[in-house]
Amino acid sequence: MxxxxxxxxxxxxxxxxxxxxxxxxxxxxxxxxxxxxxxxxxxxxxxxxxxxxxxxxxxxxxxxxxxxxxxxxxxxxxxxxxxxxxxxxxxxxxxxxxxxxxxxxxxxxxxxxxxxxxxxxxxxxxxxxxxxxxxxxxxxxxxxxxxxxxxxxxxxxxxxxxxxxxxxxxxxxxxxxxxxxxxxxxxxxxxxxxxxxxxxxxxxxxxxxxxxxxQHQNNVSGNVDNMSFSSRFKRYFANSSVMLKPLTQNYALVKSFYERYSDKLVDKNKQLVFSFLTGYKAGFFKLLKILIKFGIFKIGFGKNVFYIYTLYLYRKKVADAIYNSSGK
Known part of the structure; x- marks a missing residue:
């Protein structure tokens, strides 16, 4: 055995x-x-x-x-x-x-x-x-x-x-x-x-x-209190600037992944990730068009409304922060 x-x-x-x-x-x-x-x-x-x-x-x-x-x-x-x-x-x-x-x-x-x-x-x-x-x-x-x-x-x-x-x-x-x-x-x-x-x-x-x-006050991530609709509404609309940091971290992570694996990705996935990254720099409506074209969305209508709103507000700040710091 x-x-x-x-x-x-x-x-x-x-x-x-x-x-x-x-x-x-x-x-x-x-x-x-x-x-x-x-x-x-x-x-x-x-x-x-x-x-x-x-x-x-x-x-x-x-x-x-x-x-x-x-x-x-x-x-x-x-x-x-x-x-x-x-x-x-x-x-x-x-x-x-x-x-x-x-x-x-x-x-x-x-x-x-x-x-x-x-x-x-x-x-x-x-x-x-x-x-x-x-x-x-x-x-x-x-x-x-x-x-x-x-x-x-x-x-x-x-x-x-x-x-x-x-x-x-x-x-x-x-x-x-x-x-x-x-x-x-x-x-x-x-x-x-x-x-x-x-x-x-x-x-x-x-x-x-x-x-x-x-769940406790020292959770690094995944706090259930941040997942309710009211909590998301407060973060996104009442104080939307708090979303700049996670949005920047998300973009930096995807960029790091792409730089490491782009030569190994199949053409479809390579185009998908590349379009997402470049769309950030190209402009909000260009990015929105890319999201729709490739079906790049969160799960749930409300979450996507919040997500698109934060992209409208902070897309440029995210791209500027990432590319000014990296020089690329």
């Missing part, structure tokens, strides 16, 4: 002592047990390191990584972890946030689903799966709000917004080898991964809740 594959879980920690034990215990309680947990701590000043040390002695599958010299953000931390996983030629990779809770079948269902994809598409195709999840509050109580996720992700969708959250993802070996490195300036490691895999392989939904995604 063949031994089940070893799955590598990458966890980036920083001052996470309040919730870290619950996350570690949820990983130990998984129904699928052939895993290794690689933790990289970003110079925590609370008792996070003490907790990590305790669990290192509790289970030999848990290891702490001292690798790389990038620090200061979650993306940089995960970037260094991913660099290590690529160098070590890991077969499957999952990402764990320090403050979530994994449901008991999270790992088992992830490997079942991605192995199905490998059997269908072949082992030479970059593959990623992402799952549904439930929001929980600081005390671990389920929040009665849902985020509707698409069944699959395409470049048209991902050019404007990511729906594959890192804590829900699993990647196969071919995807890891294709990505090699997550640029630390990409801001969100999961967004970059989703872009690459969608361009060259397949990324699709596991339609099950596999993670309890914790």
């Amino acid at each position: 063949n031994e089940p594959p070893l799955l590598t879980i990458l966890m980036a920690t920083y001052n996470g002592d309040k919730y870290l034990i619950a996350q570690l215990e949820s990983i130990l309680a998984q129904s699928y047990q052939n895993w290794e947990l690689i933790i990289r701590d970003d110079n925590s000043t609370d008792t996070t390191q003490k907790i990590i040390t305790e669990y290192l002695s509790k289970d030999k599958r848990i290891q702490q990584l001292q690798f790389g010299d990038l620090h200061g953000t979650a993306c940089r931390n995960f970037s260094q972890l991913f660099d290590w996983a690529y160098q070590e030629q890991k077969q499957y990779v999952l990402f764990a946030d320090q403050d979530d809770v994994w449901l008991p079948n999270k790992i088992e269902q992830s490997i079942i689903e991605i192995e199905k994809e490998e059997k269908h598409y072949g082992f030479d195709i970059p593959l990623a799966k992402y799952s549904n999840f439930k929001f929980i509050d600081e005390a671990g109580k389920v929040i009665d709000k849902r985020l509707k996720l698409p069944s699959k992700l395409t470049l048209q969708v991902l050019l404007t917004e990511n729906y594959a959250w890192g804590c829900t993802m699993i990647l196969n070996h071919t995807a890891i080898n294709l990505i090699k490195n997550i640029p630390p300036e990409s801001v969100n490691h999961d967004y970059y991964i989703a872009l690459v895999v969608s361009a060259f392989g397949k990324i699709s939904l596991i339609n099950q809740d596999l993670v309890l995604y914790r």
